[in-house]
Ligand SMILES: *[C@@H]1O[C@H](CO)[C@@H](O)[C@H](O)[C@H]1NC(C)=O
Ligand SMILES: *[C@@H]1O[C@H](CO)[C@@H](O)[C@H](O)[C@H]1NC(C)=O
Ligand SMILES: *[C@@H]1O[C@H](CO)[C@@H](O)[C@H](O)[C@H]1NC(C)=O
């Protein structure tokens with residue numbers, strides 16, 4: 512009983528000071544300060560502040576709980592904070608804002624509709640979403656981090672185009688291991704001719720993993736495996752590539768790194784490390 516009272520008092524104090532305790536949602540009355548985190552409901556991902564490598568600058572990002580140095584998404588990629596005073600909030604208009612020590616906005620999300628009861632949530636897929644609690648459709652998002660990929664393609668994330676809005680979701684490497692701002696290498700879906708996945712350096716296409724012929728990327732042998740399944744969707748509204756894990760207790764990611772290498776990795780419980788499954792170079796082998 513006493514423990515429960517303490518818990519109640521602590522959570523009251525925490526909410527009073529706006530300190531986040533382990534949870535996956537953020538509402539306009541709350542905030543996440545540097546040091547606080549959101550943890551997805553299944554515990555797979557966390558959102559919070561970090562400094563890459565030996566750098567001192569701070570970024571808001573999402574990483575794996577099993578491997579906190581494996582950052583899969585960064586909000587303020589090209590706008591680092593110089594101290595630990597960053598704060599993440601969601602406004603009454605359903606916009607995520609990252610504020611610095613003088614309350615200047617260093618990064619923000621956006622939305623075309625104003626929700627009545629906005630809430631941000633870190634999903635167990637690693638997707639940070641903003642939705643409306645009053646909306647009966649929980650799958651409808653006003654904004655989602657999966658629409659603004661960095662260097663990592665996660666399961667269930669669409670890589671490619673929403674032809675209606677013109678949104679192009681593509682991967683871009685970090686500039687260096689200590690600088691997440693967009694680097695030279697990108698992996699995207701090229702709509703010219705038969706839509707295909709292309710690896711680029713700057714504005715020029717360096718390699719083509721292949722066109723989609725309805726069965727697989729023609730240039731690359733589809734590896735039959737028990738780990739993931741991939742799909743290329745091509746219709747009047749969308750053109751995208753997506754993969755799903757067949758066993759959801761396995762972690763797998765695809766990344767384009769600062770030195771032009773693309774890799775598909777899998778987490779090995781046994782060794783507690785990432786093992787490379789497939790690797791190639793943007794510039795060709
Ligand atoms: C930033 O905003 C908070 C909350 O609105 C306020 O308490 C604080 O004084 C502001 N800080 C500065 C430097 O303006
Ligand atoms: C905070 O951000 C604003 C807007 O980006 C900027 O003008 C201001 O210089 C920043 N303050 C600090 C202390 O970096
Ligand atoms: C949101 O911002 C992105 C750029 O960051 C822009 O391309 C997009 O059109 C904006 N969407 C809306 C709904 O304003």
Ligand SMILES: *[C@@H]1O[C@H](CO)[C@@H](O)[C@H](O)[C@H]1NC(C)=O
Nearest residue numbers: 737757758759760761762780
């Ligand atoms: C899924 O992966 C886990 C962890 O590697 C493993 O223990 C389990 O047997 C797998 N399940 C299936 C159905 O393959």
